[in-house]
Amino acid sequence: MAAPAVPCYLGWDFSTQQLKVIAIDEQLRVIYEDNIHFDKDLPEFRTHCGVYVHNDKLTVTSPVLMWVKALDMILEKMKSSGFNFSHVRAFSGAGQQHGSVYWKEGASQILKNLSPDLPLHQLLKACFSVSDSPVWMDSSTASQCLSLEKAVGGAQHLANITGSRACERFTGNQIAKIYSQNPEVYAQTERISLVSSFAASLFLSAYAPIDYCDGSGMNLLQICDKLWSTACLNACAPGLEEKLGHTVPSSSVLGSVSPYFIQRYGFSPDCKVVAFTGDNPASLAGMKLEEGDIAISLGTSDTLFLWIQEPTPALEGHIFCNPVDSQAYMALLCFKNGSLMRERIRDDCASGSWDEFSKALKCTVVGNNGNLGFYFDVIEITPEAVGIHRFNRDDNKVPNFPKEVEIRALIEGQFMAKRIHAEKLGYKIMPRTRILATGGASCNKEILQVLSDVFSAPVYTIDTANSACLGCAYRAIHGLVAETSVSLADVVKLAPEPRLVVTPTAGADQLYQPLLKRYAELEQKVVYCPISFHL
Ligand SMILES: O=C(CO)[C@@H](O)[C@H](O)CF
Numbered sequence: 001m002a003a004p005a006v007p008c009y010l011g012w013d014f015s016t017q018q019l020k021v022i023a024i025d026e027q028l029r030v031i032y033e034d035n036i037h038f039d040k041d042l043p044e045f046r047t048h049c050g051v052y053v054h055n056d057k058l059t060v061t062s063p064v065l066m067w068v069k070a071l072d073m074i075l076e077k078m079k080s081s082g083f084n085f086s087h088v089r090a091f092s093g094a095g096q097q098h099g100s101v102y103w104k105e106g107a108s109q110i111l112k113n114l115s116p117d118l119p120l121h122q123l124l125k126a127c128f129s130v131s132d133s134p135v136w137m138d139s140s141t142a143s144q145c146l147s148l149e150k151a152v153g154g155a156q157h158l159a160n161i162t163g164s165r166a167c168e169r170f171t172g173n174q175i176a177k178i179y180s181q182n183p184e185v186y187a188q189t190e191r192i193s194l195v196s197s198f199a200a201s202l203f204l205s206a207y208a209p210i211d212y213c214d215g216s217g218m219n220l221l222q223i224c225d226k227l228w229s230t231a232c233l234n235a236c237a238p239g240l241e242e243k244l245g246h247t248v249p250s251s252s253v254l255g256s257v258s259p260y261f262i263q264r265y266g267f268s269p270d271c272k273v274v275a276f277t278g279d280n281p282a283s284l285a286g287m288k289l290e291e292g293d294i295a296i297s298l299g300t301s302d303t304l305f306l307w308i309q310e311p312t313p314a315l316e317g318h319i320f321c322n323p324v325d326s327q328a329y330m331a332l333l334c335f336k337n338g339s340l341m342r343e344r345i346r347d348d349c350a351s352g353s354w355d356e357f358s359k360a361l362k363c364t365v366v367g368n369n370g371n372l373g374f375y376f377d378v379i380e381i382t383p384e385a386v387g388i389h390r391f392n393r394d395d396n397k398v399p400n401f402p403k404e405v406e407i408r409a410l411i412e413g414q415f416m417a418k419r420i421h422a423e424k425l426g427y428k429i430m431p432r433t434r435i436l437a438t439g440g441a442s443c444n445k446e447i448l449q450v451l452s453d454v455f456s457a458p459v460y461t462i463d464t465a466n467s468a469c470l471g472c473a474y475r476a477i478h479g480l481v482a483e484t485s486v487s488l489a490d491v492v493k494l495a496p497e498p499r500l501v502v503t504p505t506a507g508a509d510q511l512y513q514p515l516l517k518r519y520a521e522l523e524q525k526v527v528y529c530p531i532s533f534h535l
Pocket residue numbers: 015016095096097098136169278279280301302303332334
């Protein structure tokens with residue numbers, strides 16, 4: 001007797017280092033999780049942490065066919081494990097924000113006529129005019145950023161229009177660079193997707209629209225009316241609107257999964273595809289963020305984000321259209337030196353062991369006896385700085401710290417930066433503030449204890465570190481009823497509540513108040529002017 005059909009929903013995450021998938025049942029319980037790690041499972045692409053850092057140390061890309069092949073592999077893994085795709089009622093997904101994919105002229109015809117006998121990476125190998133997609137770690141478009149801000153009347157004006165000042169990783173500036181350096185490649189490109197809408201296009205076997213939320217990470221979309229800004233488009237490249245297509249609300253049902261997936265994997269013809277969005281916005285959905293909460297994602301990038309009702313564009317940080325409620329917004333601060341920085345210090349100071357790393361945090365005192373550090377192996381976004389800078393309790397620069405002091409200085413510094421820059425943007429740590437942590441490092445209780453002490457707030461986590469995948473599975477369910485104006489919160493009220501993990505150490509707030517002030521003052525000594533830095 002065949003097992004009863006257990007309707008389920010999928011959430012995909014095309015992130016920097018891996019492709020992840022989660023399946024949940026109608027009771028929102030996780031029934032399947034899997035991933036393909038790009039470096040380990042696709043060694044033929046020879047990426048490091050999922051990317052190529054070019055010789056100029058500014059340009060950072062990822063091979064688009066690696067993402068395509070990762071999807072082939074994870075679907076085959078699921079099929080071999082007996083996963084029944086016919087039970088999937090709907091799915092949505094996320095992609096690393098700001099990255100872009102360039103479809104070559106004629107690709108839409110190839111997408112429409114995929115043979116289910118072959119894997120996607122063979123069928124699509126001639127479909128991309130740019131084989132190495134620019135990704136969010138890139139910082140090579142300083143001149144394009146200057147031109148864009150000049151074209152629209154300055155940095156704050158651009159922030160008022162698009163939610164951010166010109167950012168080197170943002171897609172409009174990346175497109176401008178490709179157009180200026182390779183106009184013939186740009187001319188051969190019939191469609192430009194974000195990583196999120198590229199992934200949705202694979203499942204639709206047709207170009208998927210960009211959603212409002214991920215679209216607001218491009219320096220091209222007007223966050224007030226969700227329309228492309230003509231001034232910004234024209235400042236980046238000619239005929240750009242036609243290559244981008246129109247945008248859609250993040251809860252839109254884009255259509256049904258394509259015949260390729262029905263015939264090759266057994267998806268139901270009724271399986272719906274809900275608009276894909278950015279990874280951080282998907283995490284906001286996955287963590288059931290409430291007003292007053294602060295979310296911190298500890299992944300390849302560390303990001304701090306929160307749900308806001310009104311846009312407050314500034315010269316630092318970003319305002320995106322909200323992925324769950326298209327009348328609301330989300331604020332985000334991005335810190336590029338996240339997990340890769342923690343892993344490098346773990347390798348150098350804890351013999352590559354997280355247990356040793358945690359022991360070092362346990363055996364060093366809150367506040368680290370006044371030792372402070374700034375750890376930026378790659379050019380940091382918040383603040384704009386690079387290099388390793390250590391200061392002793394007298395604010396004197398020192399060349400090194402003992403290993404366990406180095407470990408605490410790294411973690412305290414990463415979290416003090418988050419609190420300082422969040423409060424600079426007006427985000428208040430209130431008595432009822434909850435810190436919701438996600439991402440790989442959210443599994444480390446000692447790291448979360450430092451987070452709680454620095455923010456003087458309790459830290460909660462959800463059952464999986466893959467909040468972006470989970471958020472997309474939730475959004476898949478919501479997409480099926482979004483027309484009835486049911487809120488996501490209503491749809492996921494049965495989902496597990498975030499779980500309290502740590503509370504602040506007694507006296508920590510009194511210790512960190514003067515340290516936060518010192519850290520903010522010392523940070524001014526390590527930041528640089530990005531333009532002069534590159535010239
Ligand atoms: O650039 C970022 C956010 O603005 C990063 O967090 C990427 O989304 C990571 F994939």
